[in-house]
Structure formats: C-alpha cells, structure tokens
Amino acid sequence: MMTPSIKPGPEVLEAVIIRFVGDSGDGMQLTGTQFSDTSAMFGNDIATFPNYPAEIRAPQGSLYGVSGFQVHIGSVEISTPGDEVDLLVAMNPAGLKTNLHAVKPGHTIIVDTDAFTKKNLEKAQYEANPLEDGSLDNYRVIEVAMTSMTKEALKDIEGLDNKSITRTKNMFALGMVYWMYDRSLDHTIEFFNKKFKSKPAIIEANTKVLNTGYYFAETLELIPNAYTISPAKMDAGTYRIIMGNTATAWGFLAAAEKAGMELFLGSYPITPASDILHELVKHRHFGVKALQAEDEIAGISSAIGASFAGDLAITTTSGPGLALKGEAVGLAMMLELPLVVVNVQRGGPSTGLPTKTEQSDLLQALYGRNGESPLIILAASTPANCFDFAYEAAKLSLEHMTPVILLTDGYIANGSAPWKIKSVNDMPDIKNKVLSKPKENWHPYDRDKQSLARNWAIPGTPTFEHRVGGLEKDRVSGNVSYVPENHEYMTRIRAEKVQRVENYIPELSTEFADKGDLLVVGWGGTYGSLHTAVKQLNEEGFKTIGYAHFNYINPLPKNTEKILKQFKKVVVCELNTGQFASVLKSKFIGLDILKYNKIQGLPFSNGELVEKFKQLLK
Numbered sequence: 001m002m003t004p005s006i007k008p009g010p011e012v013l014e015a016v017i018i019r020f021v022g023d024s025g026d027g028m029q030l031t032g033t034q035f036s037d038t039s040a041m042f043g044n045d046i047a048t049f050p051n052y053p054a055e056i057r058a059p060q061g062s063l064y065g066v067s068g069f070q071v072h073i074g075s076v077e078i079s080t081p082g083d084e085v086d087l088l089v090a091m092n093p094a095g096l097k098t099n100l101h102a103v104k105p106g107h108t109i110i111v112d113t114d115a116f117t118k119k120n121l122e123k124a125q126y127e128a129n130p131l132e133d134g135s136l137d138n139y140r141v142i143e144v145a146m147t148s149m150t151k152e153a154l155k156d157i158e159g160l161d162n163k164s165i166t167r168t169k170n171m172f173a174l175g176m177v178y179w180m181y182d183r184s185l186d187h188t189i190e191f192f193n194k195k196f197k198s199k200p201a202i203i204e205a206n207t208k209v210l211n212t213g214y215y216f217a218e219t220l221e222l223i224p225n226a227y228t229i230s231p232a233k234m235d236a237g238t239y240r241i242i243m244g245n246t247a248t249a250w251g252f253l254a255a256a257e258k259a260g261m262e263l264f265l266g267s268y269p270i271t272p273a274s275d276i277l278h279e280l281v282k283h284r285h286f287g288v289k290a291l292q293a294e295d296e297i298a299g300i301s302s303a304i305g306a307s308f309a310g311d312l313a314i315t316t317t318s319g320p321g322l323a324l325k326g327e328a329v330g331l332a333m334m335l336e337l338p339l340v341v342v343n344v345q346r347g348g349p350s351t352g353l354p355t356k357t358e359q360s361d362l363l364q365a366l367y368g369r370n371g372e373s374p375l376i377i378l379a380a381s382t383p384a385n386c387f388d389f390a391y392e393a394a395k396l397s398l399e400h401m402t403p404v405i406l407l408t409d410g411y412i413a414n415g416s417a418p419w420k421i422k423s424v425n426d427m428p429d430i431k432n433k434v435l436s437k438p439k440e441n442w443h444p445y446d447r448d449k450q451s452l453a454r455n456w457a458i459p460g461t462p463t464f465e466h467r468v469g470g471l472e473k474d475r476v477s478g479n480v481s482y483v484p485e486n487h488e489y490m491t492r493i494r495a496e497k498v499q500r501v502e503n504y505i506p507e508l509s510t511e512f513a514d515k516g517d518l519l520v521v522g523w524g525g526t527y528g529s530l531h532t533a534v535k536q537l538n539e540e541g542f543k544t545i546g547y548a549h550f551n552y553i554n555p556l557p558k559n560t561e562k563i564l565k566q567f568k569k570v571v572v573c574e575l576n577t578g579q580f581a582s583v584l585k586s587k588f589i590g591l592d593i594l595k596y597n598k599i600q601g602l603p604f605s606n607g608e609l610v611e612k613f614k615q616l617l618k
Contacts, residue, residue, distance in 0.1 A: 017081070019087070038188060253286055256288075273413070300315040314341070519567035521550070521571065536606065556587070
C-alpha cells in the first residue's frame with residue numbers, strides 16, 4: 001500500500017529580492033507595482049526601485065531599452081531595494097544579459113523562451129543562446145513559453161487583437177511569482193476591475209492569464225515549493241504603500257490645509273518630477289490650483305504671482321529646470337515671499353540621464369543664482385518622508401517668508417515604501433505672516449525680532465499698498481533704493497534671516513554610535529543604503545561606527561560641528577563627486593573629511609559600502 005505524498009507547506013523566508021525585466025512595452029513597471037502593492041497589503045515591509053530607459057519607446061529587444069522593477073519585501077526592516085537578486089524574471093534576452101550579474105549564484109531565473117529568437121539574441125549581442133550554451137549552469141533556470149501559453153489561454157476570448165493578447169504575458173509571469181511567494185491574486189484582480197471597467201474583454205484576458213500563470217507554477221515540477229514572507233512588525237496604524245512623488249504632493253496638501261490656505265502649483269513637465277503635478281491635479285476638490293505652464297520660467301513666475309496673492313505656492317522641476325528658474329528664484333528671494341521649489345534630481349549635466357538618479361544639484365541649489373541669494377535647503381531621504389519634508393518646506397517658507405528648495409531624487413521619487421497615514425490634526429502648526437487687520441505706521445519690511453521674517457501684505461488689503469520687484473528695496477519703505485549702505489544692510493539681513501532658521505529646526509543626531517572611530521555621513525536619498533550598511537556592521541560587532549544623516553542642508557543643524565568632532569574619521573557618501581563634503585570642509589576648517597562617491601545613475605549597493613567602511617575602520 002502506497003502512502004499518499006503530502007505537499008509541504010511554504011518555506012518561510014525573512015526577505016526576498018525580485019527583479020522583473022523586459023522591453024519598455026512588456027509592462028514591467030505595472031508587474032512590479034502590483035507585486036509590491038499585494039505584498040504591502042499582506043503586511044510586508046517593502047522598498048522598490050523602478051529602473052527604466054529615457055526613451056519613450058526604445059528599439060524592441062535592445063540592451064538600452066530594458067525596463068526593470070526591483071522589489072525587496074520582508075518580515076524584517078527593509079530600507080533598500082537590495083543588491084543581489086533572489087529571483088530574476090527576464091522577458092527577453094536583453095533583459096537577461098543586462099541583469100544576470102545581479103542574480104545570486106544558485107538562485108532562480110524565469111525566462112520567456114518564446115523571446116529567445118535568433119533576431120532577439122543578436123539584438124542582445126549574444127553569440128550563442130544562453131539557455132543552451134551552459135552559461136547559466138550556476139542558476140536554477142525555469143524556461144516557460146509565456147507568449148505561446150498566453151495566446152493559448154486567450155484563444156476563445158473575442159474582441160482582442162494579437163497585440164492586446166501578447167501584452168498580457170506579463171500577467172502570466174506575475175501569476176507564477178504570486179504562487180512562488182504565496183501571494184493572493186485578489187488585489188490585482190480588483191485592480192483590473194477598476195482600471196478597465198469599461199473594457200470587460202481586457203479584464204477577462206488579464207484575469208485569465210494571471211490565473212494561468214499561477215496554476216502553471218503550482219503544477220510545475222521545476223518549482224519544488226512555494227515560499228512565504230511573514231508580515232513585518234510595524235507601529236500600529238493604517239498604512240499604504242506610497243511613492244515619493246505622491247508623498248511629496250500629499251505633504252503640500254496637508255500643509256495648505258493646516259495653514260488654511262489654497263495651494264497653487266505652477267509647473268512645467270519634466271522627468272522625474274511630473275508625477276507631482278499629475279497627483280495634485282487629482283485633488284482640485286481640496287482647493288488646489290494647478291497650472292501646466294509653457295516653460296519652466298512661466299511655471300515659477302506664476303507661482304510667485306500666486307504667492308504675492310496669498311497662496312501657498314510651489315513649483316516642481318528637475319536639475320535642468322532649476323537652472324532655468326534661477327533668476328526667478330532670486331526674484332522670490334528679493335521679494336521675501338514664500339515659495340517652495342521642488343527639485344527631483346536626476347543624472348546630469350545638461351539633459352544627462354533623465355531617468356537615472358543622482359545628487360549632483362546640491363551646489364546649484366545652494367549657489368546657483370546671481371548675487372548673494374541664500375535660501376533654505378531641505379532634502380528628503382525616503383519615499384515616505386517626502387511627505388514630512390514637503391510639509392516642513394511649506395512650513396518654513398511660510399513662517400520665514402523666503403523661498404525653500406526641497407531636494408528629492410529619482411531614486412526615492414519613483415521608489416515606494418509603506419507609509420503610516422497621518423492626520424492633519426496631528427501635524428505641527430503652521431503660522432503664516434499674513435496681515436489681516438489695518439495697522440498704523442505699517443512698513444512692508446517690518447520684521448519679526450526673532451526670525452527676521454517680514455510681513456505678508458496681500459494685495460487689495462486696505463492700507464497695505466506697497467511696491468514689489470527685483471530691484472533693491474529700502475529697508476523700511478520697500479521703495480527702490482540704490483543707497484550703498486542700504487544694499488549691504490539688506491543683503492546681510494536676508495542672509496541672517498535664513499541663518500536664524502537653525503533655531504527652528506532639530507539638532508543633528510547619530511545612529512548606532514555617538515562617538516568612535518568612523519562617522520558615516522549622508523544626505524537626501526542615500527539614507528536607506530547607508531543606514532543598512534552601518535546597521536550590518538554594527539550587528540557584526542563594529543560598535544565604533546556611527547551614522548549621521550542630513551535633511552537640513554542650509555542652514556545646517558546647530559550642533560553639526562560638535563557631532564563631527566566626536567569621531568576620528570568622517571566619510572561623506574554621495575551620488576556625486578563630493579559636493580556636500582566640500583560644503584562641510586568650507587564651514588568647518590580643520591576637520592579631516594573623507595569622501596566616497598558614485599556617479600553611475602544608480603544608488604549605492606550595500607556590498608560596496610560595507611567593504612569601504614571596513615577599509616576605513618582598519
């Protein structure tokens with residue numbers, strides 16, 4: 001008598017890194033997003049990294065046309081999308097060739113064998129088929145004729161052309177991955193029903209292919225068992241997965257609500273900042289006014305006009321656009337009006353690498369205007385805290401009557417992570433400088449004694465008529481003044497106003513160690529990579545390495561020099577050639593500040609950071 005075999009339950013993993021790659025038209029961004037959203041609904045901690053070409057539609061099958069989406073999910077703290085990949089889903093030879101280096105030896109690769117034609121192999125510059133020449137022997141390769149099986153699954157559905165049928169093959173791959181990692185199909189099927197509610201044939205096709213991939217994986221003997229990742233332990237609350245650009249938009253919505261003001265966005269579309277415009281346009285019911293201007297200069301100029309009229313005004317851009325906005329930023333600084341300029345940094349110079357990340361606009365943000373034009377500079381560090389620093393940028397701008405530049409970057413703007421939903425009631429108060437009642441002996445440049453912020457007199461308010469413009473202002477009346485001593489006074493008072501913001505921001509703190517042999521310093525979107533590397537070293541027994549991360553760039557926290565001096569070595573890690581390191585060196589003469597830089601359009605990997613820090617600790 002034979003004993004019936006018992007199917008083992010899913011193997012429990014702490015974390016897994018999955019990368020979906022294929023042509024721009026293969027739907028890899030959608031596939032990755034659906035897997036991320038489903039895992040977030042399950043309760044996993046998540047970090048994602050979309051990586052796509054700059055071309056709207058690069059030549060099919062080309063190496064530079066590969067679009068990818070990496071997701072790192074876990075039951076433990078996840079701060080980065082990860083380095084080495086546990087599972088690679090490659091929809092074509094080019095995707096396999098450009099991403100094979102990232103797969104851990106012995107781990108899994110799923111390929112669509114239908115795409116490995118002679119023509120596609122030549123486009124990917126393969127001399128031989130890697131599925132046949134033994135070059136993949138160090139990996140567990142699962143060969144699936146996805147395109148053929150997708151067409152077979154949909155042969156009885158009417159109303160679909162061959163192109164529409166082929167486009168659903170990404171759902172076959174997603175279904176397989178859902179089975180492998182014990183994910184539910186429900187969230188994605190609900191997504192189909194909402195997105196394509198007027199196209200029932202598309203709903204049916206995608207749902208059927210998703211299920212086909214799922215059940216194919218279940219019966220495939222090459223996949224011995226499924227895996228599962230338990231929910232992560234997080235603070236109690238309601239969460240959603242959020243992209244950095246969406247979080248930025250929502251932070252401004254919350255600030256406008258808290259300040260009791262209408263929100264105005266004047267913007268010109270530019271990669272990778274355009275999604276902030278797209279998101280805010282959805283919320284006109286909250287009093288949002290959004291203008292898609294004809295160019296960058298018109299975008300910021302309209303925002304300055306809205307600020308003059310009493311709105312919370314913002315403008316969004318990337319590095320090339322910030323260059324064009326430079327004169328108008330100086331105008332807002334001279335007018336001493338609140339304005340938030342968001343720069344979602346990308347690879348430069350010029351148009352550079354539009355879809356790749358970089359931190360090379362720091363010096364432009366600090367000094368990229370004519371004359372003495374100091375501004376408040378902030379930098380968000382995760383997709384989720386883009387919300388907090390958009391709110392903080394609006395708060396500081398309104399309370400100190402000066403423009404603020406908020407730096408994010410393509411990595412965190414397009415990446416996503418779980419975000420605990422906040423109530424506007426729990427956010428810090430925002431006190432603007434608007435004058436609402438007539439005031440005797442009023443002058444437009446009367447200043448608050450502590451902050452030095454001037455009044456905000458809205459046009460049309462009786463007794464508050466005053467002159468504005470880009471010419472130098474008299475320190476009291478606001479009229480045009482060419483008096484040498486007045487110009488020097490106004491130049492210094494505007495700089496002092498920005499410097500005094502240090503009294504209104506938190507002091508710098510360190511993680512893991514508050515003194516010791518090595519302090520790792522980062523700013524902006526490198527937080528996840530640097531935090532993870534220092535945490536790993538700490539767990540390995542390196543207890544004399546600390547980590548300090550800067551979100552406030554100008555002014556710096558008041559205790560910055562004190563913190564830096566607590567360590568024998570300081571290394572500043574940036575995705576540029578060393579801009580923040582140069583700033584720190586210029587401000588704190590005598591400190592030996594080291595640099596570790598990467599300028600490849602990619603974030604730091606955990607492995608390269610750990611190796612570098614170990615070298616410095618020797």
